[in-house]
Structures are given as C-alpha cells and as structure tokens.
Amino acid sequence: MSRTNTIAIIGAGKAGKSLLTILLQIPGIHVKYMCDSDPQAPGLLLAKRNDVIIQQDPKSEEILNDPEIDMIFEVTGSEDVFDYLQNNKRPSCNIMNASMAKVIFFLLNSQQEVAKELREYKLKLAERVIERTDELEIVNKELKNQIEIQRSLNDKLQEINNEKTKYLLNATHQLKAPFAAIQSYVDILIEGYTDNLSDKVLSIMKKIKSRCVLLSTLIRRMLELANLNSAVEENIIMKNQNLNDIVRKVINSESGIVEKRNIAIEFTAKEDDNSIICNGEQIETLIQILVDNAINYSYDDSEIEITIDRDSSDRIIFSVKDYGIGIEEKDLRSIFKEYFRSYKAVEKYDNGTGLGLAIARRIARLHQSDVLVDSIPGKGSTFMVPFSGH
Amino acid sequence: MSNIYIVDDDKDIIDAVSMVLESKGHKIGFQTNPEDLVENIIKYKADLVILDVIFPEEDDAGFKMARKLRHNETTKNIPLLMLSAINEKGQYAGTFSNKDRDDVYLPVDQFLEKPIAPQKLISVVSDMLK
Ligand SMILES: Nc1ncnc2c1ncn2[C@@H]1O[C@H](COP(=O)(O)OP(=O)(O)O)[C@@H](O)[C@H]1O
Ligand SMILES: [Mg+2]
Numbered sequence: 001m002s003r004t005n006t007i008a009i010i011g012a013g014k015a016g017k018s019l020l021t022i023l024l025q026i027p028g029i030h031v032k033y034m035c036d037s038d039p040q041a042p043g044l045l046l047a048k049r050n051d052v053i054i055q056q057d058p059k060s061e062e063i064l065n066d067p068e069i070d071m072i073f074e075v076t077g078s079e080d081v082f083d084y085l086q087n088n089k090r091p092s093c094n095i096m097n098a099s100m101a102k103v104i105f106f107l108l109n110s111q112q113e114v115a116k117e118l119r120e121y122k123l124k125l126a127e128r129v130i131e132r133t134d135e136l137e138i139v140n141k142e143l144k145n146q147i148e149i150q151r152s153l154n155d156k157l158q159e160i161n162n163e164k165t166k167y168l169l170n171a172t173h174q175l176k177a178p179f180a181a182i183q184s185y186v187d188i189l190i191e192g193y194t195d196n197l198s199d200k201v202l203s204i205m206k207k208i209k210s211r212c213v214l215l216s217t218l219i220r221r222m223l224e225l226a227n228l229n230s231a232v233e234e235n236i237i238m239k240n241q242n243l244n245d246i247v248r249k250v251i252n253s254e255s256g257i258v259e260k261r262n263i264a265i266e267f268t269a270k271e272d273d274n275s276i277i278c279n280g281e282q283i284e285t286l287i288q289i290l291v292d293n294a295i296n297y298s299y300d301d302s303e304i305e306i307t308i309d310r311d312s313s314d315r316i317i318f319s320v321k322d323y324g325i326g327i328e329e330k331d332l333r334s335i336f337k338e339y340f341r342s343y344k345a346v347e348k349y350d351n352g353t354g355l356g357l358a359i360a361r362r363i364a365r366l367h368q369s370d371v372l373v374d375s376i377p378g379k380g381s382t383f384m385v386p387f388s389g390h
Numbered sequence: 391m392s393n394i395y396i397v398d399d400d401k402d403i404i405d406a407v408s409m410v411l412e413s414k415g416h417k418i419g420f421q422t423n424p425e426d427l428v429e430n431i432i433k434y435k436a437d438l439v440i441l442d443v444i445f446p447e448e449d450d451a452g453f454k455m456a457r458k459l460r461h462n463e464t465t466k467n468i469p470l471l472m473l474s475a476i477n478e479k480g481q482y483a484g485t486f487s488n489k490d491r492d493d494v495y496l497p498v499d500q501f502l503e504k505p506i507a508p509q510k511l512i513s514v515v516s517d518m519l520k
Binding site for chain 2: 173184
C-alpha cells in the first residue's frame, strides 16, 4: 500500500462501514471525513465515535477543496457521484471506486502491510534484548512498550483478517447464489420435471450444466486462492489432527465418481496415528486436490495408491500415485502456476481450472512443507507432501 | 403428501424447489423474507420447513428463524432443512456441530448446499418426513 495518509470515505453503508473499520486499524492512516446523505447510515455512528468529520452532501465542496486529502473512497455505488468527484477533485488527490472486488484487494493489502509491521516489531524486539542486556531497567521498560505495541498490532491484524473473511464470503455468496438458481433450473429440465426434451436439446442442456459446474468451481477456487495468498501465518488456526482421518474422509467423498469409472483407490498407512499440527480444513483441501487430480488424469479401470509413510528422519510423508497420463518433463515446473493446464490434461478432462496445484502448494508452504512431483509421461504420476510438524 | 414451507429471498430457488417437490405431490407455501414466519407456518400447518441462510438485510437471518421456530411450542418439532449457497465448511463451520452451546448450536435437522440436485432433495425431504 502506498503511503496514503488522509482519507475521505463517501458512502456510509455496509461497504463504507467495513472500509472505515479497517482504515481505523491501519497505522499512519487518518480518516478525516465520512459522508452520506442518509443520516441513519450504519457507518456514520462509527465515524462519530472516532472523531471523523461527518458530511451530508456526497459531492461536498469542503472535501474536494481540502488540500490534506490524499485519497477518496467512493462506495455509494452511484456512477454520477463517482464521475462528479473524479472531475472535481484536486489533481494530487486519488480516488477509488471501491467495488466489492477492490475493497477485497484493498483489505488483502492492508492485512499484509500490518503483518509486515508486526514482523518488524518482533525483530526489533529481539535486537533490543541482545544489544542492551547491561541496562536492565531501561530494557525492561522498553520491552513492556514494545510488547504493548506488538499486542495491539496483533489485535489489528486479527480484526482486518475477520473483516476480509467476511468480505470474501460475501463475495462468494453473491457470485454463487445466482448460479445456484441457474443450475437448479438446468437440472429440472435435464431430469424431466417439465416436458420431455428432444435428444438434441438434452445434449445442449448437459453442456450448459457442465459449464455451470466448471464456473462455480472456478469461483470457489479463485476466492480460495485469494484468501490463502493473503493469509498470514499468525492468523491460521493450527490443531493436532490425524492425517489418516482426513485421507479417509476425502476418499469417501470420491466414491461416486470412482465407482463410475471403475478406479480402485488403495490407502495404506504404516502407523495408525499420523498426527500433525495443521489447519484441518486446509489440509483436507490439499489432499482433495491431489486425489481429484489423480482421478481426473487416470484411465478408467486403473488403480490409485495413497500412502502415509515415515522417512528416516521421522517425517510423515503423504503421497498419491496414479497410473494415468503422466506429466511431460517440460511441464513439470509449469503445473504449479495459476491457470496452467497441459494440452493432454485438457483432452483427458475438460472441466479443470488450473488452480488446484497452485492452491495445494500454497497450503503446503503455509505448513512449512511443499508439494513434490515425480512423473513418467504416459505411465503415471506421484505427488508427495512431507510433514515434519508432529 | 405433505405441506412444505419455503423461506428464501430468491424467488427462482423457491420456483425450482417447488417444481421438484410438487412432482411428488407435496403442497408448497413460501415467503421471501423473515417476517411473521412463526405465525405463517402455524397457519399453513407445515410438515417441514426449508430455510435459506443469507438474506439481503441480514447474513444470518436463516439461523435466527431456525431458533425462533425451535423456541415456539407449536413449531419446535417441525423438521427443518437448511439450504445455502455457502457451505458448511465455510463461514458457519462448527455452527452445526457444537451442541453444547445454545448460542452457536443450530438445531436444524439437515443442511444442503445449493445448488441442490433434484433427486437428492427428494430423498432428503422424504427421509425427513418419515
Ligand atoms: N495426477 C496428475 N497426472 C497428470 N497430470 C497432472 C496431474 N496432476 C496435475 N497435473 C497437471 O497439472 C496441471 C495443473 O493441475 P491443477 O492445478 O490441479 O489444475 P487442473 O487439474 O484443474 O487442470 C493439470 O492441468 C495437468 O496438466
Ligand atoms: Mg439468500
């Protein structure tokens, strides 16, 4: 985030209020004005409590002429207001039309900014302790100060994270809800709840359905990745969980497709207890992605071997081996890139998003691990994730 | 043949669910906002209620409605089916499983993520009506 200092928010509805909540948390930012023609707007109360100047007119001259203002957020959703502000602001003042997407990205950035600051404070703290062990009393006082600052930064981070999660969920819902309606109607037509369809119409309806499924996976994956990319390790809830249980759950969820294509999934775990400290939901997503890929890129009537093993340094190694299309040498580096899909993969399975492995690798790295791959084109692939945190 | 009552802000979802359930001979009543829900359901003599979660003015309106129904003597035993575009793994993770805390425990009988496949809806509803 650039060093924007003084800000005006036009619009005090839900979006404006969220934005204000965040901005109030960020060090070095001062929200000077908040503006809404509706005196009951939810953001105004919060503004009042934080000594933000309240204005009624969204095209307020006072705001436009105030030389202190570096940035105006327009969140009324009115194009007319945005155009007016755009045309009448001072040249040095930036304006952002904060649509949902932009607010999300803004929140993601601010979260990273605060996380960075937090890390810097932690470093400083460590240096102080080493530098001045002789001046105990002074050090003690400073320590207390630093700890206080660190704690408040931590709180801020948590609050930003909560607000961001709320926004992402909101966006997910806004995008998914209309789709759900479309998909339900398509299902109703395909399954003959209205009239019987001709074969031609039916085959087109099925194509529509498959595109709907792809699009909703894509939406979910994109938001998942945005969420993970902005995730700060301090915010992730880690618990002790048995990998065996997570794997079994994932395998169960695949029973339908596996039966249809006559693929046998074999799971072997050397130990009954393969517990690691992890975020269970994230690890489930990671395993789901690798198992999904193994299924999608396998031939019918083949086998998939999932194992959880220990290596010589007692790390827990999760691996998925398939006997499918395999990956060419030249593609091995690209497969982890967002949206990359090999031609062969598209041919085999046309409902992919190219986001799975990017998400899987990000999750692995948040757990101090990585996704490793070994493959022979035309013969099959093995994906592995080593875990040391147990 | 049962009376099924749907509350969803999306008229198209109500339409789609109705088409599917009417094909099995059920009668459908509905409303698109949380107003007077308990009264309406009593009047309608609902055998099963289908609730959406997120409504335009309130992100958890569906949860509040579920609690209201559970706290009313006449409606507390009516089976509740919750439908949402947001799945159980997301925002409301844990909400369905924490039976020790009344404030976060949601007493619905079933939860399905939208879009719901017609066959699945029919089988879940018929199980719940048993
Ligand atoms: N088990 C596998 N066998 C063969 N190719 C794979 C396998 N897993 C991943 N790939 C390759 O990596 C690419 C990216 O995978 P991924 O990110 O999961 O996206 P998607 O599967 O949606 O294409 C795939 O398109 C495919 O080319
Ligand atoms: Mg809704």
